[in-house]
Amino acid sequence: MIKRPFHELGLEPDLLRAVEKMGFEEASPIQSLAIPVLLEGHDVVGQSQTGSGKTAAFALPAIQKVDPSLRATQVLILCPTRELAVQVAEEVAKLASFKRGVRELPIYGGQSYDRQFRGLSQGAQIVIGTPGRLMDHLERGTLKLDAIRMIILDEADRMLDMGFIEDIRTILAKSPPTRQTVLFSATLPRAIQELVKSFSRNPQTLKIESEALTIPDIEQVYYEVDRRSKVDVLCRLIDLHDIKFGIIFCATKMMVDELTEHLVARGYGADKMHGDMTQAMRERVIGKFRRRALEFLVATDVAARGLDVDNIEVVFNYDLPNDGEDYVHRIGRTGRAGRSGKAITFVSGREIHKFQFILRSTKSRIKRERIPSAEEVEQKRRNVFFESLRELLEKGDFTRHDDLVDRLLEQGFAPTDISSALIHYIQEGVGSAKPVPEPEPAPRRMERDRPDFRDAPQSRTRAKDRDQATRRGRSSSRQQDRESEPVRAASHEAGKIRLVLNVGRDHQVAPGDVVGVIAGMTKAPKSAIGAIFIKTKRSYVDVAESTARIALKKLNGIDFKGRKLTCHVSTEADAAQDEA
Numbered sequence: 189m190i191k192r193p194f195h196e197l198g199l200e201p202d203l204l205r206a207v208e209k210m211g212f213e214e215a216s217p218i219q220s221l222a223i224p225v226l227l228e229g230h231d232v233v234g235q236s237q238t239g240s241g242k243t244a245a246f247a248l249p250a251i252q253k254v255d256p257s258l259r260a261t262q263v264l265i266l267c268p269t270r271e272l273a274v275q276v277a278e279e280v281a282k283l284a285s286f287k288r289g290v291r292e293l294p295i296y297g298g299q300s301y302d303r304q305f306r307g308l309s310q311g312a313q314i315v316i317g318t319p320g321r322l323m324d325h326l327e328r329g330t331l332k333l334d335a336i337r338m339i340i341l342d343e344a345d346r347m348l349d350m351g352f353i354e355d356i357r358t359i360l361a362k363s364p365p366t367r368q369t370v371l372f373s374a375t376l377p378r379a380i381q382e383l384v385k386s387f388s389r390n391p392q393t394l395k396i397e398s399e400a401l402t403i404p405d406i407e408q409v410y411y412e413v414d415r416r417s418k419v420d421v422l423c424r425l426i427d428l429h430d431i432k433f434g435i436i437f438c439a440t441k442m443m444v445d446e447l448t449e450h451l452v453a454r455g456y457g458a459d460k461m462h463g464d465m466t467q468a469m470r471e472r473v474i475g476k477f478r479r480r481a482l483e484f485l486v487a488t489d490v491a492a493r494g495l496d497v498d499n500i501e502v503v504f505n506y507d508l509p510n511d512g513e514d515y516v517h518r519i520g521r522t523g524r525a526g527r528s529g530k531a532i533t534f535v536s537g538r539e540i541h542k543f544q545f546i547l548r549s550t551k552s553r554i555k556r557e558r559i560p561s562a563e564e565v566e567q568k569r570r571n572v573f574f575e576s577l578r579e580l581l582e583k584g585d586f587t588r589h590d591d592l593v594d595r596l597l598e599q600g601f602a603p604t605d606i607s608s609a610l611i612h613y614i615q616e617g618v619g620s621a622k623p624v625p626e627p628e629p630a631p632r633r634m635e636r637d638r639p640d641f642r643d644a645p646q647s648r649t650r651a652k653d654r655d656q657a658t659r660r661g662r663s664s665s666r667q668q669d670r671e672s673e674p675v676r677a678a679s680h681e682a683g684k685i686r687l688v689l690n691v692g693r694d695h696q697v698a699p700g701d702v703v704g705v706i707a708g709m710t711k712a713p714k715s716a717i718g719a720i721f722i723k724t725k726r727s728y729v730d731v732a733e734s735t736a737r738i739a740l741k742k743l744n745g746i747d748f749k750g751r752k753l754t755c756h757v758s759t760e761a762d763a764a765q766d767e768a
């Protein structure tokens with residue numbers, strides 16, 4: 189199915205800006221077909237489903253055709269329900285946000301007439317409403333149709349089912365014959381075809397045929413997730429299933445940016461790929477992903493097109509794909525070469541209708557799953573830890589420290605207390621007391637790449653550590669922005685090292701952010717992070733030696749506050765710059 193860039197469709201710069209701002213990377217098939225035809229002034233009968241992007245397909249040409257110097261109603265959009273009218277009005281408002289002087293007004297039953305009278309008398313060039321209430325306003329003379337240039341019937345078959353046919357006929361008959369008539373419908377029953385015959389002039393029929401789609405043989409599940417909880421649920425699933433290599437698909441570039449930042453701040457090895465990045469940047473990210481130097485690639489459909497990486501454990505549809513075809517492309521990236529794979533889809537609120545359409549068009553069988561609780565994730569983490577410990581003991585493949593253990597036993601500590609203290613030590617992320625090596629901006633290595641036993645349990649404590657990190661970020665009074673104090677090269681606190689990060693006030697960094705990224709990436713305990721100084725371009729933070737060692741390895745190169753983070757041990761030269 190053809191998908192064209194928006195700038196090829198004949199749209200004005202104001203509209204292209206809006207589309208860009210909404211994060212749409214390319215026009216959907218129905219948009220690619222309908223926009224040029226509508227801009228040329230033809231009547232259109234479009235057969236397209238909810239979720240195909242049909243609203244923007246008719247709204248963009250409609251907005252372009254509005255003359256903002258006239259207050260009169262020029263475009264009428266008829267919708268079957270108030271929910272759809274509100275939704276369409278919201279989309280129109282966003283798409284028209286850069287075109288000055290264009291106003292839209294939703295009008296539907298159940299809303300106060302006063303508000304609607306006011307809105308109509310102030311002048312709205314685009315009116316979106318349900319047929320019954322629009323008829324009311326026509327009869328009262330508060331809605332006038334003499335300046336109408338375009339009438340759009342959205343979900344015409346549903347309007348018919350709901351008994352609106354006579355209202356629709358009346359509205360069409362009363363509007364100027366020179367108007368453009370646009371009808372979108374999932375199906376084209378006889379009554380609709382007759383309507384088209386009576387009220388359209390030479391309409392072009394645009395139909396999006398779904399290709400026969402072959403679903404790869406992989407496990408498909410979905411979760412109904414509240415939009416605001418998506419990040420948390422994603423992290424829970426990653427932790428619970430111990431996923432180490434996956435692609436996460438988002439609908440827009442903005443969502444990709446936002447989610448990548450969230451994941452990185454929570455300690456996952458994630459990077460992103462979308463259409464705003466240069467080819468060189470994309471190749472770098474793909475290279476890292478292929479080498480497994482990344483756990484998760486967060487991407488838009490466009491950016492991930494042609495991406496060919498084997499052994500991907502899970503494909504997450506963090507946002508729903510546009511249609512069945514994109515769904516199949518996305519999930520086909522897992523389960524290759526005869527290996528098992530899994531596709532996990534998040535569905536929120538009204539998206540369930542779009543999702544059902546995708547399922548129908550792909551004839552997929554997909555199970556709904558229950559969101560795991562935080563306790564289940566914690567229990568799983570304990571089980572994994574238990575298993576790795578048991579395995580290690582069975583193999584006997586570890587360095588003995590009998591002298592240390594004997595010393596503790598001699599001091600009267602019970603063996604169970606010693607073991608519990610050690611487990612606590614590991615799980616709370618208390619670092620070893622090794623000296624800090626010479627600082628060098630090491631490439632980021634992921635903790636989970638290291639097969640070393642000591643690291644493994646830490647990697648599975650992420651959820652807990654994150655909670656602690658958040659609490660630390662909020663509550664610490666010591667960790668303040670000591671803006672007015674001159675910065676010295678070294679920390680005053682014994683056992684602490686002063687690190688410099690290349691982000692500061694200019695990048696909207698607050699002390700809580702610094703605590704968050706350090707605690708998130710190093711799993712450091714509260715006591716490991718000391719004074720923080722936020723300067724214009726850089727930030728200084730005192731951390732325990734063991735934390736510094738991990739921070740130097742892990743912070744360099746990650747995305748933080750829209751920049752590639754660098755982190756090094758503070759020098760006299762740094763201090764001199766920031767004292768000045």
Ligand code: AMP
Pocket residue numbers: 211212213214215216219237238239240241242243244439
């Ligand atoms: P619709 O079929 O009009 O209900 O649109 C479904 C969803 O897709 C809406 O949330 C739109 O904002 C979004 N959408 C529309 N066009 C595009 C596009 N070209 N790229 C990405 N998302 C889109």
